[in-house]
Amino acid sequence: MSIGLATAGRFPVRDLLPYIVAQVIGATLGTWVIYLIATGNPGFDFASSAFAANGFGEHSPEHFSMIAGLVCEVAMTFFFLFVILGATDNRAPKGFAPLAIGLCLTLIHLVSIPVTNTSVNPARSTSQAFFVGDWALDQLWLFWIAPIIGAIIAGLLYPCLTRQK
Numbered sequence: 198m199s200i201g202l203a204t205a206g207r208f209p210v211r212d213l214l215p216y217i218v219a220q221v222i223g224a225t226l227g228t229w230v231i232y233l234i235a236t237g238n239p240g241f242d243f244a245s246s247a248f249a250a251n252g253f254g255e256h257s258p259e260h261f262s263m264i265a266g267l268v269c270e271v272a273m274t275f276f277f278l279f280v281i282l283g284a285t286d287n288r289a290p291k292g293f294a295p296l297a298i299g300l301c302l303t304l305i306h307l308v309s310i311p312v313t314n315t316s317v318n319p320a321r322s323t324s325q326a327f328f329v330g331d332w333a334l335d336q337l338w339l340f341w342i343a344p345i346i347g348a349i350i351a352g353l354l355y356p357c358l359t360r361q362k
Contacts, residue, residue, distance in 0.1 A: 198318065201278040201348025205355055207285075217320070224324035232328055250325040250333040251316045251340045259311040267343050269312040273305045274347030277317050282355040316340040317347075 199216050202208035208216075232248070235241045247256065253266035261269070280301040284294035302317075309315040316322040322340035326333035 198274075198278055198281065198344075198348055200345055201274075201350075201352035202281075204349050204352025205282055207282070220318075220320035221323050224318075224320040225327055228324040228328055247333070248325050248329050249314050250329040251314045251322045252333065252336050253313060253339060256332055256336060257312060258314055261312045263339065266313045267339055269309050270316055270340065270343030271347040271350070273309050273315070274317045274344040275351045277301055277305055278348045278351035279355055282351065283359070286359065313340070317344055319344055 199208055199213055199220070203210050203213055228248075235246075235248075236243065250256070251266075253261060253263045257266060277298075281294075281298055283289060284297040305317060306315050309317075319341040322337060326337045326340075
């Protein structure tokens with residue numbers, strides 16, 4: 198998202214790297230807390246849960262292909278950033294951005310959990326992959342590339358499509 202916001206001119210490019218590093222660290226710490234809680238249940242099976250890591254092929258909840266996962270993540274990230282840009286546009290009604298963004302993210306999860314377990318955020322994907330390791334780290338590239346592509350497309354398209362006349 199941050200890269201798309203920077204592409205649209207809504208986030209300073211100079212702040213991207215530290216912001217992305219902070220997101221990955223924060224997501225990883227959050228995942229660690231969830232890991233500590235989940236493993237406190239004697240019935241929790243970490244291996245079979247895959248800890249909601251993102252995946253494609255045999256690691257997709259419904260066994261969707263790599264191409265399906267790529268297209269899904271690009272499209273979902275594109276739509277999510279497009280909604281964020283629209284809801285936070287200074288021409289949009291004030292106070293409705295959280296509702297629009299939250300409902301959009303809910304819909305994205307309903308659509309894409311069966312496909313990839315829903316990423317639309319490389320930091321979220323990275324944090325789960327760190328804990329799962331193995332296949333999750335091998336497939337992590339897709340969950341960086343696809344959201345970045347989707348965000349850049351939205352960041353380029355939104356300003357073009359919404360110019361005031």
